[in-house]
Amino acid sequence: MVDFLQNWVYLTGSMALIGIGLYIVLTNTNIFRIIVGLNIIDSGTNLFIVTIAWHPKSVMPIYTATNNLVVNGHVIAADPLPQSLVLTAIVIGLGTTALALAIAVKIYQKYGTLDVRKIKEEDR
Amino acid sequence: MKTYNIAALLVGVPLLMAFSIPLFGFISKQLAKWITVLTLGFEFFFALYIFLWHIYPFNVIMGNWVPPFGENLYIGPFATVLIILVSFVGLMISIYNLWSANHGDVVHFALLFLMFVGGSIGLISTGDIFNIFIFMEITGISSYALAAYGPERRALGGAFKYLVVSSIGSTLYLFGVLLIYTQLGTLNIAEIAARISQTTSGLLTFAGILLVAGLAVEAELFPFNGWVPDTYTGAVNPVSATLSGIGSVGGVYVLFRILMTVFGKDGNFVSTYGNIDLMSLVAILGSATVVIGELSALAQKNVKKMLAYSSMAQMGLVAIGFSIGSKMGSYAGVFQLVNHSVAKAMMFLILGVIVSFGIGERIDDMKGLWYKSPFLTITFTIGSLSLLGLPLFGGFWSKFALVDASIQRGGWYDFVIAIVLFASVVEAFYYLRIVGYMFTSKPISTDKIKVSVSPAVPIVAFSILIIAIGVFPQIVGGISWNAAHELTDKMGGYVLNVIPTIVGH
Numbered sequence: 217m218v219d220f221l222q223n224w225v226y227l228t229g230s231m232a233l234i235g236i237g238l239y240i241v242l243t244n245t246n247i248f249r250i251i252v253g254l255n256i257i258d259s260g261t262n263l264f265i266v267t268i269a270w271h272p273k274s275v276m277p278i279y280t281a282t283n284n285l286v287v288n289g290h291v292i293a294a295d296p297l298p299q300s301l302v303l304t305a306i307v308i309g310l311g312t313t314a315l316a317l318a319i320a321v322k323i324y325q326k327y328g329t330l331d332v333r334k335i336k337e338e339d340r
Numbered sequence: 341m342k343t344y345n346i347a348a349l350l351v352g353v354p355l356l357m358a359f360s361i362p363l364f365g366f367i368s369k370q371l372a373k374w375i376t377v378l379t380l381g382f383e384f385f386f387a388l389y390i391f392l393w394h395i396y397p398f399n400v401i402m403g404n405w406v407p408p409f410g411e412n413l414y415i416g417p418f419a420t421v422l423i424i425l426v427s428f429v430g431l432m433i434s435i436y437n438l439w440s441a442n443h444g445d446v447v448h449f450a451l452l453f454l455m456f457v458g459g460s461i462g463l464i465s466t467g468d469i470f471n472i473f474i475f476m477e478i479t480g481i482s483s484y485a486l487a488a489y490g491p492e493r494r495a496l497g498g499a500f501k502y503l504v505v506s507s508i509g510s511t512l513y514l515f516g517v518l519l520i521y522t523q524l525g526t527l528n529i530a531e532i533a534a535r536i537s538q539t540t541s542g543l544l545t546f547a548g549i550l551l552v553a554g555l556a557v558e559a560e561l562f563p564f565n566g567w568v569p570d571t572y573t574g575a576v577n578p579v580s581a582t583l584s585g586i587g588s589v590g591g592v593y594v595l596f597r598i599l600m601t602v603f604g605k606d607g608n609f610v611s612t613y614g615n616i617d618l619m620s621l622v623a624i625l626g627s628a629t630v631v632i633g634e635l636s637a638l639a640q641k642n643v644k645k646m647l648a649y650s651s652m653a654q655m656g657l658v659a660i661g662f663s664i665g666s667k668m669g670s671y672a673g674v675f676q677l678v679n680h681s682v683a684k685a686m687m688f689l690i691l692g693v694i695v696s697f698g699i700g701e702r703i704d705d706m707k708g709l710w711y712k713s714p715f716l717t718i719t720f721t722i723g724s725l726s727l728l729g730l731p732l733f734g735g736f737w738s739k740f741a742l743v744d745a746s747i748q749r750g751g752w753y754d755f756v757i758a759i760v761l762f763a764s765v766v767e768a769f770y771y772l773r774i775v776g777y778m779f780t781s782k783p784i785s786t787d788k789i790k791v792s793v794s795p796a797v798p799i800v801a802f803s804i805l806i807i808a809i810g811v812f813p814q815i816v817g818g819i820s821w822n823a824a825h826e827l828t829d830k831m832g833g834y835v836l837n838v839i840p841t842i843v844g845h
Contacts, residue, residue, distance in 0.1 A: 234515075241504060254507055261511050261518075268522050297527075298518065301470060305514060308477045312507050315481055319488050319500050326493040339494050 226267040233260030247323060247330040251316045258309035262302050269298035341407075341840045344398040347415060350386060350423065351465060354379055354458025358451050365447030372450045373441065376434040379454060383427035383461065387420065391819065396420045397826075397837050399467070407467065407838050408531045414467040414838050417822035418674065422464045422593055425678055429585040429685050430457040432798035433578050436689050439794035440578055440696070449489055455482040456582060460590040467838060469517050469602070470527045472594055476510050476558070483587055490576040498574030502567040506557050509564065513554030519547035530838035533602045533830055536613050544603075545614035551598050552618055558591025560655040561622070562629040569636075572648035577692030580644070584651045585685030592655065592677060595622070596662045600670075600827045601834045609749060610665035610828055620752075623663035627759050629656030634766040644701050646770060647687055650727065653763060654680040657742065660756055662827070664745045670824035671817075672741035678816050679726060679734040679809065686802035687723040689795065690716055697789050706774050708783030715791055715799075717778045722803045724771035726810070729764050734809035737817070739764060 233256055240253030275283055277293040285293040320330065327335050357379040365372040390396055400413035415423070434453065441449050459478035466472055484506070488499035517527070523539040524532055536544070556564040572580045599619060603612035612618040633653030640646040658680065661673030691701070693716060699705050710717045726733035729740075739760060746756040791799075809816055826833035835842060 234511075238508070241508065247500065250504060254504065257508060257511050261515055264515065265518055268518060295525075298521070301518075304470075304474060308474070308481075311481055312477070312503070315484055316500070316503055316507075319484070319496055319503065322488065323493075323496045323500065326496060335497055339497060 223267045223271055226263060230260045230264035230267060233257070233263060236260075245332045247320045247332060250332075251313060251320060254316065255309070255313055258305070258312075262305055262309070265298045265302040265305060269295040341837065342398040343401050344395055345400050347386075347390065347395075347398065347465075348400045348402075348413065350383060350415075351413065351458065351462040353382060354454050354461065358454035358458055361451045361454065362447060365450075369446045370438075372447045373434070373438050376450045376454050377431065377438065380427055380431040380434050380457060383457070384424070384431050387424045387427050390415065391420050391424055399838060400465075408526065408528050408842075411471060412467040412528075412838065413465040414530075414834070415465050416826045416834065416837065417819055418593070418597075418826050419464050421674060421678070421816070421819045421823055422589055423461055425681055426457060426460050426464065426586050426589055429681055430460075430582070432801055433581055433585070433685065433689070436581075436692070436795050436798045437578055439792060440576075440692055444489065444491070449486070452482045452486050452489075453582065456486060457586060460586050463590040464593050467529050468527055469520070469529050469532065469598075473510060473514050473517060476513065476590075476594070479587065479590060480506050480510060483583060486579045486582065487571050487575045489579060490574075492574065492576075494570075495574040495576070498567070498571035502571040505564065505567045509554040509557030511554070512550045516547040516550035516554065519543055519550070528838075529597070529602060530835045531842065533604075534835050534839070534842045536603060539613075541613070541615055545616055548599075548603055548612065548614050548618045549621075552595070552622065555591060555595040555598065556622075556625065558587060559595045559659065560588055560591070560629070560652050561625045561659055562632060562656070563625070565629065565652050568652050569645055569648045572651065573642065573645045577644075577688050577695065580648070581685040581688035581692075584648075584688065585681045588651070588655055589677060589681055592658055592662070592673075595659075596670075596673070596827065600662070600665070601830050604830045606828075606830055608666070610830075619663045619665050622659055623753075623756070626656045626659030626663060627756065629653065629659065630759050630763050634763050638766055638770050640770075641703055642701050643703055643706065643774065644688075644691060646703075647684065647691070650767065650770075651680070651684050653767075654684065654727065657739075657760065657763060660759070661738075661742050661745065664749050664753060664756075665828070666745055666748060667821075667824045667828050668741060668745035668748055670827045671820050672738055672745050674820040674823045675741060675813075675816055676735075676738035678820070679738050679806075682802055682805055682809075683723045683726045683735065686799060686806075687720060687727075689799055689802075690720050690723070693789075693791055693795050693799075703774055703777065707777045707781035708786075709778040711783055711786045713789035713791065715796070716789065717775075719799050719803045720778065721775050722806055724775055726806045728767040728771055732807070732810045734806045734813075734816075736810060737813040 237253045237257030241250050274294040277296045361372050364375050397416035402411050459475050463475035484499050484503040488496050600610050604610045630653050633649050637646045637649035658673050658676045661669050661676050726735040729735040742760050743757050746753040
């Protein structure tokens with residue numbers, strides 16, 4: 217929890233994923249690509265959640281005779297709570313994606329296109 | 341710490357009934373709609389019981405794990421007034437739905453509606469910062485589907501826009517929550533609130549900005565509210581009423597629970613920890629929302645779009661009220677939230693009745709409504725007068741309190757007085773224009789509109805409530821004052837009620 221900055225590779229990676237996702241959502245006009253962008257933002261956040269719970273020298277958070285959770289007064293066990301949170305976040309992301317795809321199918325049925333600009337023109 | 345575990349039913353019953361509605365739907369579609377009415381009726385009377393017998397403030401403890409360790413619901417005065425409001429508006433809209441929802445997939449519409457209201461009540465009562473995210477997504481996913489419901493294809497575009505903006509917003513919220521977690525190692529609101537000063541200032545500021553950005557989507561604040569006009573215009577009228585009457589209430593609640601209870605620094609006027617004062621940030625966003633919302637509403641030719649922009653502007657006023665940070669300001673915010681929610685839900689429902697009789701949504705179509713239906717005209721007028729803040733209607737007292745609080749704060753907030761008065765003038769212009777059209781112009785055809793009982797009940801109930809609040813403001817005023825106390829006194833009002841043994845830092 218404290219020294220999660222050691223995982224700078226994963227931290228940078230998660231920030232980069234969020235940035236890429238936002239870029240895709242903001243610049244694309246195709247609805248399907250926007251949904252892909254949303255998914256990438258979700259993945260970035262999930263990677264961040266897993267990263268803050270873990271560092272290279274951590275051990276599993278289960279107390280046994282050979283598994284010391286505390287060494288020299290420092291907790292070295294991985295933090296189990298964010299790992300349970302990430303499951304919830306993944307499931308919620310799945311639900312949102314499924315609903316977004318269902319709406320995209322409906323839009324394609326009603327408008328015959330997935331391009332946001334053409335849909336806007338047809339609504340006028 | 342007082343516990344009252346039976347109140348877990350407030351969250352449990354609507355979610356349980358929502359997912360059993362398809363079973364009732366097998367028997368008959370009418371039964372499915374009546375189940376929503378009965379469930380929300382239970383919610384409303386239970387919340388009223390908590391209010392009138394003064395059971396609040398209390399905690400609901402899950403599985404005997406006391407709050408910093410287990411999850412809890414905390415229902416204080418602020419949550420009580422909002423749960424009563426949400427369940428009342430939900431009950432009225434579900435009575436309206438008995439009449440209006442009769443084509444398409446009625447059973448799943450009832451399911452989503454109940455899930456939305458249940459999720460909002462959960463959002464308002466939970467005491468865990470991660471559960472707020474879960475309830476945000478429950479209300480979010482059900483409201484995207486509700487917004488896409490209906491025969492018109494423009495609903496789909498609005499729903500998709502809402503989905504994109506709102507799911508990015510909730511992802512940002514989650515990110516902010518996890519940043520706070522890395523600092524403090526807890527997700528309980530009360531414990532975070534007590535220990536917030538132990539965090540790194542820069543990281544806390546970053547987390548705060550992420551949280552505000554995520555929550556401002558639901559609270560309809562300026563740069564994040566691009567979805568509002570499209571979604572409200574596209575959705576069927578009961579759904580627009582639900583989104584503006586219930587959805588925004590949950591958003592504002594969470595925004596100011598985070599800013600004032602979690603981030604808040606006590607003083608004469610609440611400010612926040614971190615490098616920048618997030619309360620001032622929200623005040624600026626709120627002022628921008630009011631100006632942009634009111635001016636856009638003025639330019640609309642479509643009544644529904646006008647109501648959508650007006651709803652945005654009203655939420656800006658609510659945000660300004662809370663962000664003043666004094667007791668009077670929070671009181672104005674809560675009061676304005678109640679008035680806005682009741683009046684705007686009623687006006688969307690009235691518009692739904694008008695549209696169902698083949699009259700269009702444009703302002704010109706409203707001409708001569710008085711000759712077709714005096715009932716709808718009078719109730720629409722009551723709603724308009726309350727929104728623009730005429731004395732003897734609900735909206736007057738909240739705008740009065742808002743101006744009063746701004747004067748007490750002084751300094752930069754003198755500017756807010758001008759914004760509130762400007763908003764009232766602009767609102768008066770565009771609402772009274774419609775009301776004038778309704779009364780004066782002679783219509784081409786004078787076919788009478790016969791409003792049946794089920795849509796008339798909610799409209800009458802809302803207008804009676806508006807006038808009752810206008811004449812006896814203490815109905816809402818007393819509990820709003822308690823809610824303001826809860827928000828401005830963070831330790832005494834919230835933290836010590838949840839974890840009595842904690843020491844503030």
